[in-house]
Amino acid sequence: MLLKTPGPDPILVIDDEADLRELLEISIRRMGHDVVLAGSLAEARQHLAARRYSLVLTDMRLGDGLGIDIVRQLSSAPERVPVAVITAYGSADNAVEALKAGAFDYIAKPVSLDHLRSLILNALGRQRRDSAEEGGGAAPETADRAASLLPGHSPAMHEVRRALSRLARSMAPIVISGESGSGKERAARAIHAVSTRAAHPFIAVNCGAIPETLMESEFFGYAKGAFTGADAERGGFFQAANGGTLLLDEVADLPLAMQVKLLRVLQERRVRKIGASREESVDVRVLCASHKDLSGMVASGQFRQDLFYRLNVLALRMPTLRERREDIPVLAGAILEHLAVRYGDRYPKRLSAAALQVLSDYPFPGNVRELENLLERAYAFAEGLIIEVADLGPLEAGMALSATPRPAGQPPYLPPAEALQRAAGAAPVAAAPSPSSLAAGWSAPAPAAPAAWSDPGQHGWPDPQRDARAEAAPARSGMPPEPVPQPVAPRLGELAGEPCRASFPIDLPGRLEALERDLILQALQQTGFNRTAAAPLLGLSFRQLRYRIQQLGIREGRDDPAEGTADSADGGQFAAAEGGRDA
Ligand SMILES: Nc1ncnc2c1ncn2[C@@H]1O[C@H](COP(=O)(O)OP(=O)(O)OP(=O)(O)O)[C@@H](O)[C@H]1O
The missing domain is CATH 3.40.50.300 (P-loop containing nucleotide triphosphate hydrolases)
Structure with a gap:
């Protein structure tokens, strides 16, 4: 057990070059820290056995061995003393080797004082956090x-x-x-x-x-x-x-x-x-x-x-999300809570048990982003507090939002009939069993006929399995037979600002995609193909817009008259904006 002295622990500098040792000692003392010096590995080990240090800074080559041995010794010790190495100019291999062995940082010769300062600050910040964790303190970065x-x-x-x-x-x-x-x-x-x-x-x-x-x-x-x-x-x-x-x-x-x-x-x-x-x-x-x-x-x-x-x-x-399907309820709960905040809803919408089952069975080639996009759409489509299977739509829509395009000829993923049958008798449940989502105040309403068949016309998704559901619903739920589906309201035309009279059957996913492409192109044209400026016009984040542009295969040269307009400022603003948000 090492003795702990009151006040900040000193920094141990290990170097066999007396000049460099002295230079480091002066610089570190000027920064207001106590220093202990060692000229060899053996001396360093004696110091380390005697007390605790807030940071160990060691040269790589020492008269009686290699600094990396100290790195290995300290990084496997329970005290977790941060250790950094001093490497010869241009010896990248040494630096990488030391980092891999557990050094938290390295500094190259000739030693830059700026770098030394930031290295020490980082090490001491880390040590404070580790001590707080050891002492059971509630460090926020835990x-x-x-x-x-x-x-x-x-x-x-x-x-x-x-x-x-x-x-x-x-x-x-x-x-x-x-x-x-x-x-x-x-x-x-x-x-x-x-x-x-x-x-x-x-x-x-x-x-x-x-x-x-x-x-x-x-x-x-x-x-x-x-x-x-x-x-x-x-x-x-x-x-x-x-x-x-x-x-x-x-x-x-x-x-x-x-x-x-x-x-x-x-x-x-x-x-x-x-x-x-x-x-x-x-x-x-x-x-x-x-x-x-x-x-x-x-x-x-x-x-x-x-x-x-x-x-x-x-x-x-x-x-991948496929490797951690059991996380889908927790992730869905977190995403739905986030959406509730965005929409200003007091209570987040929840997935019905059947909808959750459908999601749990879906392969999610686009991973969490696809889950997020899918829930975003479903949240907008769901009429009440419960998101039903029908609100999810055929999951092809989610696939279109994923990075992996659906291979040609492969049909869209549709909720299995079994899931639809389960939906007929299932009571809705909260999507996520996480305490925070349950604490949000939602209590399960009495079982009701899922929107899938109580009002199939309103959700606006093409629904090839409607017939199967129509048969299953009354038998299992005891609900009256569903109303005859009404034609989908021409929301496409409303959105585009022009009248739209559909004559069914239609290719709704294809039409939605065409409309989306058209609106994105209009926004891009209006902003000289500046995606940062176009994103808020469309109610999207920059990343969402960039993603949609990629997925829809929109190219400046091919699709946009503003051909050749540089997008660099856009990329720069994007990066700066993201940094700003997270700073
Ligand atoms: N664990 C998570 N909880 C909640 N949302 C998540 C989680 N992981 C990812 N997301 C959301 O999924 C989306 C995709 O995540 P992210 O951009 O980090 O993925 P990525 O692997 O970097 O994607 P890409 O390779 O396309 O850049 C983001 O909107 C992110 O907020």
């Missing part, structure tokens, strides 16, 4: 916070949350993999939120959304007069994320030329604005997300091996 950001009772999500608190302690880059819509960005936000960087910005950049010619200025900024139109100096994503976290979403889309530049920044932790004479140091933790197989891309020469090695220090895989 596992609870991770659980609220990434809810779910499945073993897969428990594993993600366990990994998350470990990953949040380090400064090392992380590659977050997983299918589209599985929550990679959300996981990145959670890592940031539970890290000591939480008070600083979180900037998410979609690497695929920035034209190649503008990438450098978007990432690193530019000096005044660097090119025509550069009227004032501007920082890029790295400067905006300083002190915080930068998420490179869809990192596989980075062109090779940009990969080289990014590698340099990761190694040197310095950036140079376009047209600037000086480099500036940046303190940014880089996280990456990709639904593509990066190691496969390395093998095929599409992604640089050295960059992959640098980025893939730590890894997190987000499970």
Whole structure:
């Protein structure tokens, strides 16, 4: 058991070069911290056995061994003392090796005082949080916070949350993999939120959304007069994320030329604005997300091996929703509560037991995003407090919103007849058994005929299984026979501002898609193809609009007269806006 002294614990510096030891001692004392020095591994071990330190800073090569041995020793000890290494100039391999062994950060020679300062601040912030956790204190950045950001009772999500608190302690880059819509960005936000960087910005950049010619200025900024139109100096994503976290979403889309530049920044932790004479140091933790197989891309020469090695220090895989079906009720509950807030509803709408069953049986190729989109539509369609099977529509609509298009010839997923039969006799239940959703005040109303057959004409979804349901309903629920379905109200025409007289049968999904495409194009034309400006015109977030644009295959050149209009400002604003929201 180590003795704890009152006041902040000192920092232990281990280096066999007397000059560097002295320089570090002076710099650290100037920052107001107590320092203990060791010139060898043996001396360091004696110090470590005698008392506790708030941070250990060790050189990699020492006269009697390697600094990485101290890293391994400390990272497997229960005290969780943060340890950082000092690496020789340009020795990227050492840095990666140390981070993998459990060092929370590294600093390259020649030591930059700015970097030293931020490293110490991060280490001490982390230590305070760890002590609060050890002492049972209610630190906000705890596992609870991770659980609220990434809810779910499945073993897969428990594993993600366990990994998350470990990953949040380090400064090392992380590659977050997983299918589209599985929550990679959300996981990145959670890592940031539970890290000591939480008070600083979180900037998410979609690497695929920035034209190649503008990438450098978007990432690193530019000096005044660097090119025509550069009227004032501007920082890029790295400067905006300083002190915080930068998420490179869809990192596989980075062109090779940009990969080289990014590698340099990761190694040197310095950036140079376009047209600037000086480099500036940046303190940014880089996280990456990709639904593509990066190691496969390395093998095929599409992604640089050295960059992959640098980025893939730590890894997190987000499970698909199919791997954690048991989380669907909790996720649905959380999403419905969120929708209630958005719609200003006092009580969130709830899924009927049958609707929940249908969702639990659905494969969700678009993962949580698809669940979210599906519930969003269902929430709007549901007349009462309960979302019924019919409000979900044929789940083809959800598939259209997913990243994985329905293969040609494959029919839309429809709720199985068995589920529809269950629906006939089922009482509605709250979607999520989470205490918070139940505490929201909803109490199950008396069983009623699900909207699917009480008013099939109103929900507006094409319903090939209506006949099966019509037979099942009265027999099982004892309800009077359902009314004859009425023609769908011509909402399409109303939305488009023109009269619409449908002569049935119609291809409703196809018509809705055409209408959506038309409205998006109108908004894009109005804003000169600026998606950031177009999104609020459509009542969508930037990401939702970008997603719909991708899914509908809308291309500037093909679909929009504003061909050639640069979208870079758009991408930049987007990133800045996201960072702003999360800062
Ligand atoms: N655990 C969760 N709880 C609630 N909502 C979630 C959860 N995970 C993801 N979502 C929601 O699902 C949507 C998709 O999540 P996110 O953008 O993080 O996925 P992604 O894997 O990064 O997708 P892409 O690969 O397309 O960028 C978001 O709207 C997000 O808020």
